[in-house]
Amino acid sequence: MQLPRFDLKRPSSFHEAVRLLVEYGNAAKISAGGTDLLPRMKYRIAAPATVISLKRIPVSEPFQDSEGNLHVHALVRLSDAASSNLVRTNAPALADAALAVGSEQIRNMGTLGGNVCLEPRCHYYNQSHAYQFMDPCFKRGGNLCYLVPKGNRCWALACSDTVPALIGLRAAAVVQSGDREYTIPVEELFTGDPVRPLCLGETDLITDIVVPAARPRTAVVFRKLSPRGGIDFATVNCAVMLKLSEDREACEDAIIAIGAVSGKPMRAGQAEKNLLGRKIAPDVIHEAAGRTASEIRPSMRCDCSISYLRKCIESLTQAALETAYQRASSGDGVKPD
């Protein structure tokens, strides 16, 4: 498949990239690894006149600041994030999530920031539109949905693997906006509208991901379910954070984040609340997984039914909670204060 013609800009800093975004506006698209943008350009669902490639921007290694927070550059390749010792020790869920993305070839090109900003996907939208002359769907600027009968909005799914893990880790994104920088929790980056998925301004760029220092008696676990072990986007993915009380029996803090079932990653707020203060036991974990499955409302899709998705969410959450409890209670992978 041939790429359409475009002009390529290769800034050497985020400042310059933001300046180019201001100059070219909507006619430009950002490419970090290119593994998400180039297939869409080949499908003719993205046809930017200018592509701003971030490959020339120097990438710093992940590092820890004096307070123990882990800083990961947004342009770190997913394979490097997955194999970094610092990431493996301080945020194993992020390393697992980075390792779960695509194939080795994709991870060697794709970046962490790119995966956070992954364009929501749907079985209709993500196909070649080169010789299609039907009215465009919501995501292509029209007001129709070809996937869901009588669908009155876009039903594309936010399939990023790293985002639920970052939500579980309570990570924040550092954003370059013009000459200023601001920090926003990763969870608040998403609008829930697949047509315009990110809350960022048109000329904002994520430059860093900051993962807070690991807390004692706390574990974050990532799990992914997909049709095949490799390559595929997730059918469902899930990240769970569990913090235990000092006697390592009761739950002090919990996050259950479910991805790939909706226009943005979802939190199971009631299931989390229900866990607080309770002594963790198999029946409590089972109950929390069940609550999560009934609380999360998966979007309609054509590859599996809603009831199947709910079962997937339940079993995935249960497995993640069990592992998180084991790790948090044994102190495995948890750094002391």
Next chain:
Amino acid sequence: MKRIIQMTVNGEPVELAIEPNRTLLQVLREDLELTGTKHGCGLGDCGACTVILDGAPVNSCLVLAVQANGREVLTIEGLEENGDLHPIQKAFVEKGAIQCGFCTSGMILSAKALLDHNPRPSEIDIRTAISGNLCRCTGYQKIVEAIQAASETMAGSGGDAR
């Protein structure tokens, strides 16, 4: 507007003037006539176009050729030495890991990247390393056996120099 790029392909320096919308795969196949790298899906799913870029396997259909400027590319044509097949290529032939052959070049390069970093991989390591390469003929078993055999040969002979 065309841009001048310089890269090293299979150890040979190459200089080309290319449009920014051309992929590394197109340049390898059409300009350099290295047609051992196959054009499969063109979307990064099948892995038929796998090449080794600066030591890491990538889908050349998703790499803009201008981004290979100043970098080192290894394709299937660069594996043989003095007319002798690479041990991985030999193992693929001997173990019957090739049927239609369309996935083979990508599969061998993924295997080479694995064995360069991990000379004694487990079966899980091998299956993970080739998970980005689709094969519709062999059912993967003979490919895994061939990579295991190659790892033993290469470890026995002190590893591949390149």
